[in-house]
Amino acid sequence: MANYQKLSINQLSFTYQHDRVPVLNDLTVSVPLDHIIGIIGNHHAGKTTLCRVLAGIVPHIIAGNLVGSCQLGDQSPVQDWPAYNQQTGFVLQDPHSQLSGLADTVADEIAFDLLNHGVEETAIQQRVAAVAAQLQLTAQLQQSPDSLSGGQLQRLAIATAIVTRPTVLILDDPTSEMDPQGRSDFFNWLKTVTHTTIVIVSNEIDELCEIADELWVLEKGHLVSHGTPLQVMNHLSPKWQVATPTIYQLASLMNWPLATKPTLFPVNFNQLRRCVNVNHSN
Amino acid sequence: MDIRHNRLQKVARLHWYNVVDPVTKLLLALFLTLLSFQLTDLYFEAGLVLISLILLLLSRLSVATLHAVSFSLFLIATMILIQGLFNSQNAHPLVTILSITFYQEGVLYALTMGARILIIIFSIGFFMNTTTVSENATYLESVGMPYNQVYLLMSVCYILPQIQQNLKKIQFAEKARGINPQKTLIQKLRSLLPIMIPLIIKTFDQSINRSITLQLRGFNSPERTIAAPMYHYFKTKLSHYFLVLMIIILIGCKLWQIIKNFL
Numbered sequence: 001m002a003n004y005q006k007l008s009i010n011q012l013s014f015t016y017q018h019d020r021v022p023v024l025n026d027l028t029v030s031v032p033l034d035h036i037i038g039i040i041g042n043h044h045a046g047k048t049t050l051c052r053v054l055a056g057i058v059p060h061i062i063a064g065n066l067v068g069s070c071q072l073g074d075q076s077p078v079q080d081w082p083a084y085n086q087q088t089g090f091v092l093q094d095p096h097s098q099l100s101g102l103a104d105t106v107a108d109e110i111a112f113d114l115l116n117h118g119v120e121e122t123a124i125q126q127r128v129a130a131v132a133a134q135l136q137l138t139a140q141l142q143q144s145p146d147s148l149s150g151g152q153l154q155r156l157a158i159a160t161a162i163v164t165r166p167t168v169l170i171l172d173d174p175t176s177e178m179d180p181q182g183r184s185d186f187f188n189w190l191k192t193v194t195h196t197t198i199v200i201v202s203n204e205i206d207e208l209c210e211i212a213d214e215l216w217v218l219e220k221g222h223l224v225s226h227g228t229p230l231q232v233m234n235h236l237s238p239k240w241q242v243a244t245p246t247i248y249q250l251a252s253l254m255n256w257p258l259a260t261k262p263t264l265f266p267v268n269f270n271q272l273r274r275c276v277n278v279n280h281s282n
Numbered sequence: 283m284d285i286r287h288n289r290l291q292k293v294a295r296l297h298w299y300n301v302v303d304p305v306t307k308l309l310l311a312l313f314l315t316l317l318s319f320q321l322t323d324l325y326f327e328a329g330l331v332l333i334s335l336i337l338l339l340l341s342r343l344s345v346a347t348l349h350a351v352s353f354s355l356f357l358i359a360t361m362i363l364i365q366g367l368f369n370s371q372n373a374h375p376l377v378t379i380l381s382i383t384f385y386q387e388g389v390l391y392a393l394t395m396g397a398r399i400l401i402i403i404f405s406i407g408f409f410m411n412t413t414t415v416s417e418n419a420t421y422l423e424s425v426g427m428p429y430n431q432v433y434l435l436m437s438v439c440y441i442l443p444q445i446q447q448n449l450k451k452i453q454f455a456e457k458a459r460g461i462n463p464q465k466t467l468i469q470k471l472r473s474l475l476p477i478m479i480p481l482i483i484k485t486f487d488q489s490i491n492r493s494i495t496l497q498l499r500g501f502n503s504p505e506r507t508i509a510a511p512m513y514h515y516f517k518t519k520l521s522h523y524f525l526v527l528m529i530i531i532l533i534g535c536k537l538w539q540i541i542k543n544f545l
Contacts (some may be wrong), residue, residue, distance in 0.1 A: 061494050082503075089494065090498050097491030101440055104417045118505030158501065 006030045012068035023049045025221040031214050036198045038208040041218035042241045047201045051172045056091045057080040082191050089161030091171045098157035107141040131163045150177030171200040209245045209267040233267045247272045299412040303515035303538040309525035311405035316532040318401045327397035334404035358396035365392035420509045
């Protein structure tokens with residue numbers, strides 16, 4: 001029986017049209033809703049394709065052979081895409097492509113999704129102002145989207161995805177063009193998002209280990225590892241070529257294992273703080 | 283504060299051309315172009331060039347338009363040179379410079395063609411400089427054009443600027459690496475050839491991504507609210523009917539001239 005409180009992927013495989021090699025291969029995983037899921041992996045691991053499947057782009061817009069099932073709560077991106085799409089926010093890898101091109105100002109660009117959802121003008125005004133404030137775009141609201149920097153453009157892309165208040169937010173490398181401060185602000189903001197299932201592809205492994213409830217490691221289309229950041233980072237295979245967080249490297253160099261699980265090293269600040277406290281008290 | 287429709291800002295920015303709707307501007311450009319092809323008298327052509335030039339000068343002049351005008355002036359000068367010397371109808375000498383004779387027929391022909399090119403550039407420049415893609419999209423949708431046709435039209439409008447943008451990026455990267463100095467016209471043209479295919483593929487890819495984005499963002503949603511036009515346009519229907527009528531008359535005249543030749 002389907003579990004309506006989970007994101008469930010069952011024996012999922014996908015091959016693009018005119019391709020022979022599957023990009024995703026027999027993926028099976030399930031995670032409770034409203035969690036933050038980080039997807040990591042090397043190049044051509046299938047991260048973007050998995051995001052496309054979760055968003056329903058595959059197979060609705062990009063054709064291919066999809067086998068298996070994908071269920072988010074009581075909805076499926078494959079079976080009832082228009083309804084599912086209304087509940088989903090998606091941020092593309094390239095923020096330029098995220099823009100409609102049909103808006104003169106940042107405010108109009110953010111409002112575009114709301115107009116498409118039939119939201120009233122007064123509500124649009126309020127929501128645009130709120131989202132712009134959340135993503136530090138208030139000063140840019142009257143500017144043309146073309147005049148924004150790479151980092152601001154990525155924040156605008158995120159703003160367009162969250163303004164409809166989606167219950168599922170899929171972010172494909174949303175911080176690649178942000179400066180360190182912008183990146184830090186973004187991940188801090190992501191931590192505050194509630195009642196939303198967030199799937200994020202990122203190479204910022206330190207930040208992912210701070211915020212993610214679950215990490216999925218993809219390798220050539222296979223899901224080779226999944227679990228909490230602590231479990232995944234402590235059982236990485238060198239052949240997956242996945243970077244480890246700085247805290248994990250420091251703790252393993254200093255030999256500061258977790259007090260509760262001596263075989264594991266910390267991967268985030270809270271875990272490290274506890275280790276250091278234990279080591280100091282000893 | 284009205285963050286999307288900042289009225290105060292709009293009033294401050296409102297120009298005379300903002301009360302002319304995009305379709306009227308486009309029809310006007312078409313009308314002036316057809317009229318220039320209908321007329322053969324050089325004085326009338328000069329008058330039309332003047333009218334379209336005034337339209338352009340009274341609008342916002344962009345660098346792109348100035349580039350287009352300077353390039354067309356270069357083309358016209360080349361045409362005058364070639365036609366003045368080698369036109370098959372050349373009979374009456376007009377002027378002789380350093381023992382090279384330019385003929386009246388060829389120069390007149392080149393001037394007429396040049397005037398038509400300028401009329402097209404000026405009137406299209408007026409349309410391009412005084413409207414934005416979003417204004418066109420909003421207006422077309424508000425007059426009942428289906429969203430998918432609006433999107434198709436806007437995508438076509440985006441292809442050239444997008445190619446230009448991508449080309450600039452690639453050329454800038456090449457210059458930064460010292461691959462191609464691109465100082466002369468020949469060097470610039472030569473540098474274009476190897477990047478043409480990747481350039482087109484990249485632009486095509488971006489167009490596909492934009493189409494995906496629009497679908498994800500609910501552009502085809504049945505609940506979609508049609509945005510109100512940005513400005514209050516003046517007598518839109520009257521100007522449309524008048525210009526369409528004039529265009530039909532001009533096309534009719536041209537067709538009649540062609541038919542008359544066969545009778």
